Every structure is written in C-alpha cells, then in structure tokens.
Amino acid sequence: xxxxxxxxxSRVKEARKLSRRSVRTERRxxxxxxxxAVEGALSVAGCVVEVFATAQAREQHAALLAGVxxxxxxxxxxxxxxDSVSPAGVVAVCRPxxxxxxxxxxxxxxxxxxxxxxxDPGNAGTVIRTADAAGAxxxxxAGQSVDPYNAKTVRATVGSLFHLPLALEPDPVAxxxxxxxRGLTVLAADGAGEVDLFDxxxxxxxxxxxxxxxxxxxxxxxxxxxxxxxxxILGRAESLNLSTAAAVCLYASARAQRS
Amino acid sequence: xxxxxxxxxSRVKEARKLSRRSVRTERRxxxxxxxxAVEGALSVAGCVVEVFATAQAREQHAALLAGVxxxxxxxxxxxxxxDSVSPAGVVAVCRPxxxxxxxxxxxxxxxxxxxxxxxDPGNAGTVIRTADAAGAxxxxxAGQSVDPYNAKTVRATVGSLFHLPLALEPDPVAxxxxxxxRGLTVLAADGAGEVDLFDxxxxxxxxxxxxxxxxxxxxxxxxxxxxxxxxxILGRAESLNLSTAAAVCLYASARAQRS
Numbered sequence: 001x002x003x004x005x006x007x008x009x010s011r012v013k014e015a016r017k018l019s020r021r022s023v024r025t026e027r028r029x030x031x032x033x034x035x036x037a038v039e040g041a042l043s044v045a046g047c048v049v050e051v052f053a054t055a056q057a058r059e060q061h062a063a064l065l066a067g068v069x070x071x072x073x074x075x076x077x078x079x080x081x082x083d084s085v086s087p088a089g090v091v092a093v094c095r096p097x098x099x100x101x102x103x104x105x106x107x108x109x110x111x112x113x114x115x116x117x118x119x120d121p122g123n124a125g126t127v128i129r130t131a132d133a134a135g136a137x138x139x140x141x142a143g144q145s146v147d148p149y150n151a152k153t154v155r156a157t158v159g160s161l162f163h164l165p166l167a168l169e170p171d172p173v174a175x176x177x178x179x180x181x182r183g184l185t186v187l188a189a190d191g192a193g194e195v196d197l198f199d200x201x202x203x204x205x206x207x208x209x210x211x212x213x214x215x216x217x218x219x220x221x222x223x224x225x226x227x228x229x230x231x232x233i234l235g236r237a238e239s240l241n242l243s244t245a246a247a248v249c250l251y252a253s254a255r256a257q258r259s
Numbered sequence: 260x261x262x263x264x265x266x267x268x269s270r271v272k273e274a275r276k277l278s279r280r281s282v283r284t285e286r287r288x289x290x291x292x293x294x295x296a297v298e299g300a301l302s303v304a305g306c307v308v309e310v311f312a313t314a315q316a317r318e319q320h321a322a323l324l325a326g327v328x329x330x331x332x333x334x335x336x337x338x339x340x341x342d343s344v345s346p347a348g349v350v351a352v353c354r355p356x357x358x359x360x361x362x363x364x365x366x367x368x369x370x371x372x373x374x375x376x377x378x379d380p381g382n383a384g385t386v387i388r389t390a391d392a393a394g395a396x397x398x399x400x401a402g403q404s405v406d407p408y409n410a411k412t413v414r415a416t417v418g419s420l421f422h423l424p425l426a427l428e429p430d431p432v433a434x435x436x437x438x439x440x441r442g443l444t445v446l447a448a449d450g451a452g453e454v455d456l457f458d459x460x461x462x463x464x465x466x467x468x469x470x471x472x473x474x475x476x477x478x479x480x481x482x483x484x485x486x487x488x489x490x491x492i493l494g495r496a497e498s499l500n501l502s503t504a505a506a507v508c509l510y511a512s513a514r515a516q517r518s
C-alpha cells in the first residue's frame with residue numbers, strides 16, 4: 001500500500017495551481033471536484049488525466065473508482081485541491097470538454113441553450129445542469145462568459161458539464177447565426193419581449209438565448225433572434241433571475257416538444 | 260444640511276448589529292439593503308423604522324425617497340451597514356413582515372409555496388422572488404428554514420419579501436394541513452413522485468411543497484401531501500436544484516391556472 005501524498009508533494013502542488021484560470025488556460029487542464037463531477041468526467045473518453053482521492057473516499061466510492069488508477073492523498077492535500085468547504089475526497093484532473101461551435105450546433109437538432117455574457121459561476125453551472133435536465137442537446141457560453149472550468153461552475157453543474165456538448169464562442173451573434181443556419185428558431189428570453197411565453201409555439205427546434213444576470217440582453221443581440229419571448233410576471237416581482245428564467249423557458253420547450 | 264453620520268455613530272452601530280440573527284430576533288428588526296428592497300419595505304405600511312442613505316444615493320434615488328425622512332450617513336458608515344460588495348447606498352431598518360400561518364393560507368386561494376427546511380439564504384430568497392413572479396399568493400418557510408431576514412435572503416428576493424404574504428412555521432406538517440384545510444391540493448415536488456409534472460392537473464388551487472436543497476423531502480412529509488409530482492428529467496442530470504425546480508413547478512401552475 002503506497003503512502004498518501006501530502007500537501008507539499010509536487011504533483012499535488014501542480015494540480016492545485018489549476019484553481020487559477022491562467023494556469024488552466026495554459027495547460028488545458030481543470031479540476032473536477034466530488035463524486036458527481038468525477039463520475040461525469042470518467043464517462044467522457046480521454047477526459048481524465050489523473051484522479052486524486054483520500055483512502056476513505058476511495059473506499060466510500062469504490063464502485064465509481066473500480067478499475068480507475070487513483071493517486072492517494074492525505075486529508076490536507078485533498079483540502080488544498082478542493083474549494084469545497086467539506087471536500088468529498090475525490091478530485092480529477094481533466095482535459096477541457098468544449099467542442100467547436102459548429103459541432104455543438106450540429107449536435108443540437110431540437111433544443112439548445114445559448115448564454116451571452118453570463119458572469120456568475122454558479123449561474124453558468126446551474127444553466128448547464130438545467131439544460132441537461134430539460135433534455136437540451138447542447139449549451140453555448142457566448143460573449144464574455146465565465147470560464148466553465150472554474151471550480152464553482154463545475155460544482156454547480158453536478159456532473160452535467162460532462163453530459164452534453166458545450167461550446168465557448170466569443171461572438172454571441174455568431175452563435176445565434178449558427179443556430180439559425182442549422183434550422184433552429186432562436187428565441188431571446190427578454191422581459192420586454194413581444195411574445196408571451198405561454199402563447200409561444202415551442203414545438204419546433206429551438207435555441208434559447210439568455211443574457212447577462214444584471215443587464216439582460218443588449219438590444220442589438222436580442223434583435224438578431226427570431227423572436228423575443230417574455231416570461232409573464234404575474235405578481236409584483238420585476239423579473240426572474242437568470243437560472244430560474246432559463247429553467248422556465250427550457251422546460252416550456254421540453255414540454256411542448258414532448259407532447 | 261446635517262452632517263452625515265460616521266461609522267462610529269451609535270445609531271449606525273446599533274443598526275449594524277442587525278446583521279446578527281440573535282439581535283434581529285431580540286429587537287424584531289432587520290435591514291433591507293438596496294433600492295429594490297427599500298422600495299418594497301416602504302410599500303408596506305408601518306414596516307420601515309428608519310432609512311439610512313448616502314448623500315449621493317439620496318440624490319440618485321430621489322423619486323424613491325421623496326417624502327421619506329432619511330438619515331444621511333457617509334460611505335464608510337454605509338459600507339458597515341451593507342453586506343453587499345458594492346453597496347447601493349440606501350438601507351432601511353424594518354419590522355418583520357411575516358404573518359401567522361393561518362392568515363397567509365387564508366390569503367392564498369390559488370397558489371402557495373411551502374418550503375420545508377430550506378437552508379441556503381440565496382435559495383430561500385430566490386424561491387420567494389420566483390413565487391412572486393409566478394403570481395403566488397403566499398410563501399411559507401417551514402421547518403428548520405433559514406431566517407428570511409438575513410441580508411443574503413433579503414437581497415435575493417429583490418423586493419419580493421415585501422410583496423406577498425410570508426409565514427414562518429416550525430412544523431411543516433402543520434403548514435401542509437392548513438393548506439389542505441383551506442381547500443388547496445398539496446403537491447410535493449419529489450423526484451421520485453408518482454405523477455409526472457407534464458401530466459399533472461394544475462388547474463385547481465394548489466400548494467407546492469419543496470424540500471431541502473440537499474436531501475429533498477423526508478418521506479413522511481411527502482406522504483402528507485395529496486400527490487408527489489416529479490419534474491421529468493429528460494437528459495442525464497440527476498435532478499434540478501431547489502430554486503430552478505420551484506420555478507418550473509410554480510410556472511407550470513401559473514400557466515395552467517391562466518388558461
């Protein structure tokens with residue numbers, strides 16, 4: 001039985017540096033923290049480079065880690081690799097899973113989520129998780145969106161980061177155009193939209209376009225969409241937050257497409 | 260023109276203590292931070308005890324604060340009163356707005372949200388905001404739920420804390436029974452539920468029952484509901500998070516009740 005690596009071990013130290021975006025970008029690697037994320041990562045061929053686990057977690061997640069080569073670390077080393085308050089004891093070093101825009105859009109014949117300038121890591125992760133749950137075929141993080149490989153976003157996806165195709169596209173208009181070119185109707189979620197969500201025809205192939213959590217969609221971007229759709233606000237709230245609005249829209253599509 | 264109060268002023272110091280739950284409970288007061296929250300608080304008769312603002316914010320929010328007696332504070336004093344990274348410059352000391360369970364349920368003839376053991380301040384606030392947006396008539400925070408008057412929850416409601424009746428009920432079963440007694444059908448949002456959300460009849464008066472963000476609803480509580488309803492998971496995600504699940508359920512009701 002090998003001795004667990006300690007916090008000062010060079011492999012642990014190198015992996016820990018992946019908490020910094022610049023290092024992730026340079027090395028084209030990131031950390032997936034916790035059993036759900038590691039399970040997702042292991043399901044993607046060639047994604048996982050190395051799995052760190054405590055002896056206790058290796059035992060606890062024996063089924064997940066069966067046949068997987070595990071680098072044992074002690075508790076302090078695990079704490080240093082996880083940004084969670086209570087680390088689950090298993091972390092994987094992973095290769096990025098994003099694909100070119102064209103490939104993601106091609107793989108999305110029915111339902112796609114495009115986020116423009118989503119800045120909050122938790123929101124981005126929640127939208128990816130919700131898109132997965134609603135049966136979307138892909139997600140595009142467009143514009144100046146948050147890095148999907150930061151620890152908070154990965155955690156908020158609860159594994160969904162590895163479940164559906166993801167594209168990172170600096171130009172949101174290019175993402176919209178690509179979806180339209182593929183035959184999807186692009187619907188901008190927009191509180192001032194001319195179509196009421198409850199009246200919208202959502203039966204066809206659809207790409208939802210969501211804006212920034214604070215300032216929404218710029219007019220010129222919303223104008224590129226085929227329609228602007230408002231979720232009706234029936235009480236006195238001014239709006240919904242990004243992830244709840246995305247959930248309502250994506251599930252409205254899921255329902256319409258199923259029936 | 261009076262001199263703005265500084266961070267060491269006794270009124271500022273006393274107000275700042277309201278960031279502690281024990282002080283809020285003892286004094287029956289809490290802080291509403293930012294223009295949306297203050298606007299909501301001012302719309303409730305007798306709620307606001309005192310409004311603190313910087314000179315700049317008083318000018319910027321002149322319409323909101325017209326006719327309101329404002330205690331001017333300097334920037335450091337405002338920073339000490341706000342838990343926001345970038346304080347908006349206006350904070351109100353408020354009296355609690357919750358009402359007895361019976362009164363909230365009586366005021367909720369059509370749509371009610373009951374949260375059991377919601378622990379995350381942001382989630383609780385988002386559910387209140389979403390319930391407001393979906394036109395719910397009231398919210399019950401039941402069981403060992405988070406204090407709705409902590410700064411993060413108040414902020415996440417974006418004013419909705421003041422828009423719809425709110426009850427705090429330690430016993431979740433009592434909340435369910437009260438809703439049923441009032442003629443509402445209680446639907447437990449439960450991933451293992453026997454009814455598919457898309458097939459559920461949501462046209463009648465409904466109370467949604469939501470569980471804790473990590474462990475969901477205890478079986479014995481879900482069993483008290485009239486039906487257990489599952490949001491269909493169409494992809495590979497295991498579940499939705501609490502606030503997105505609540506959004507999907509509440510908006511499904513809003514849609515069914517409108518049509």
